[in-house]
Amino acid sequence: MVVALILVVVAVGSIVFHLISPWWWTPIASNWGFIDTTIEITFWVTGVVYVAIILFVAYCIWRFKYREENRAEYEPENPKVEWWLTGLTTLGVIVMLAPGLWAWNDFITVPDDATEIEVIGQQWQWSYRLPGKGGVLGTSDTRNITDDNPLGINPNDPNGKDDILIQGDALHIPIGKPVKMLLRSIDVLHDFYVPQFRAKVDMVPGTVTYFWFTPTRTGTFDVLCAELCGVGHHVMRGNVVIDTQNDYEVWLSEQETFAQTMARAGGGKDTKVNLAAAKGGAPGARTISTR
Numbered sequence: 453m454v455v456a457l458i459l460v461v462v463a464v465g466s467i468v469f470h471l472i473s474p475w476w477w478t479p480i481a482s483n484w485g486f487i488d489t490t491i492e493i494t495f496w497v498t499g500v501v502y503v504a505i506i507l508f509v510a511y512c513i514w515r516f517k518y519r520e521e522n523r524a525e526y527e528p529e530n531p532k533v534e535w536w537l538t539g540l541t542t543l544g545v546i547v548m549l550a551p552g553l554w555a556w557n558d559f560i561t562v563p564d565d566a567t568e569i570e571v572i573g574q575q576w577q578w579s580y581r582l583p584g585k586g587g588v589l590g591t592s593d594t595r596n597i598t599d600d601n602p603l604g605i606n607p608n609d610p611n612g613k614d615d616i617l618i619q620g621d622a623l624h625i626p627i628g629k630p631v632k633m634l635l636r637s638i639d640v641l642h643d644f645y646v647p648q649f650r651a652k653v654d655m656v657p658g659t660v661t662y663f664w665f666t667p668t669r670t671g672t673f674d675v676l677c678a679e680l681c682g683v684g685h686h687v688m689r690g691n692v693v694i695d696t697q698n699d700y701e702v703w704l705s706e707q708e709t710f711a712q713t714m715a716r717a718g719g720g721k722d723t724k725v726n727l728a729a730a731k732g733g734a735p736g737a738r739t740i741s742t743r
């Protein structure tokens with residue numbers, strides 16, 4: 453009897469904890485509300501099954517407890533119960549998995565007007581590249597990587613000349629416009645993760661992965677690395693700022709282009725530049741060695 457009561461308390465307590473828990477999702481800041489919906493559907497299905505099974509076990513413990521006169525009945529088959537269990541399990545699995553097909557289809561169908569932004573992960577910092585006025589990113593290749601060109605941008609591609617490089621500083625994105633995040637890694641697996649955006653994909657050395665989203669509210673959001681990438685994994689942090697269009701354009705006009713970076717590097721004297729400080733940038737920004 454005590455065990456049955458404990459099981460009931462566990463089932464009810466789990467639901468109450470789920471409802472009043474302070475550890476819930478961060479408020480969403482992108483178009484991916486449907487991803488939250490699919491997770492909520494999974495919570496509902498698994499929650500109902502979880503409570504039903506625990507309460508059933510509690511009932512059995514109470515109902516069939518030992519009594520001198522009780523006799524067990526041998527019943528190896530029960531087609532009716534088996535059909536019901538198989539049918540309900542199938543239905544539950546379909547309800548959990550089917551919405552994911554729609555979510556995934558949306559996730560890999562990038563809108564035609566999405567702006568491409570490149571994110572580069574390396575142990576243990578984030579760098580970004582935005583298209584300049586031309587609106588097109590220049591090509592890049594790991595073979596172009598040098599001390600002066602740490603992102604491997606093709607110096608002979610005219611599209612790359614006006615690319616904006618952000619190293620050791622926050623990435624800014626304008627609100628309300630779809631962006632396609634092109635994900636590259638220079639060394640090991642990383643994962644660019646902003647919890648409020650919901651979307652994320654692993655960054656794999658040697659290939660370019662992507663996800664897309666549309667920012668839906670302004671603010672400053674933490675960037676985390678969601679892939680254990682070495683001893684400095686926990687410090688691989690950064691910020692993304694979602695700006696109004698005006699604020700974004702002001703910020704963009706203050707950034708250095710690839711051509712300017714190369715010209716400065718070609719000058720050759722400085723061995724260490726704090727790009728963020730040079731731009732009057734954020735406190736705590738990291739110093740990037742360019743030599």
Ligand SMILES: [Cu+2]
Pocket residue numbers: 573576641642643677678679680681685688
């Ligand atoms: Cu990482």
